[in-house]
Amino acid sequence: MNGTAHTAAVNGDGAEASPQSKRPQRFTFSSEPSIEDIRRMQADFTDERDWNQFHQPRNLLLAMVGEVGEVAELFQWKGEVAEGLPDWTETEREQLAHELSDVLIYLVELAEKCRVDLPQAVLRKMALNRLKYPASKVQGSAKKYTEYKD
DSSP states (O other), rough: OHHHHHHHHHHHSSOOOOOOSSSSSOOOOOOOOOHHHHHHHHHHHHHHHOTTOOOOHHHHHHHHHHHHHHHHHHTTOOOOOTOOOOOOOOHHHHHHHHHHHHHHHHHHHHHHTTTTTTHHHHHHHHHHHHHOOOOHHTTTOOGGGGGGOO
């Protein structure tokens, strides 16, 4: 079994390298729930518990940072971790899914409280990144945009 087929078998995603790209098909998220759906579910959850009094921007930010720490803890002492987490157990993967979900939920709620439309903000930020990091100039380099010469 070649490396790509082995990775696909381990991850269960059936990814095969296309002749044009010479790399496996990219992972994709499911289309639902949307960010708005997540915002609405969390708003309902918070409302049902009368927690809005505690969910102010600073508190949400600190809670999110705490959850990022929990994600980091899962990676701590593992050394380099291969894409797709082929050496992780199902229990470890599920723990990661829970912690990443917590980070996303807090991020979405923080954006809501700060009145940031995340999908639109992402579009604007990606446009800025394309200007700061033109593919023709930065191909294959990890330098910060301030390190590039014109």
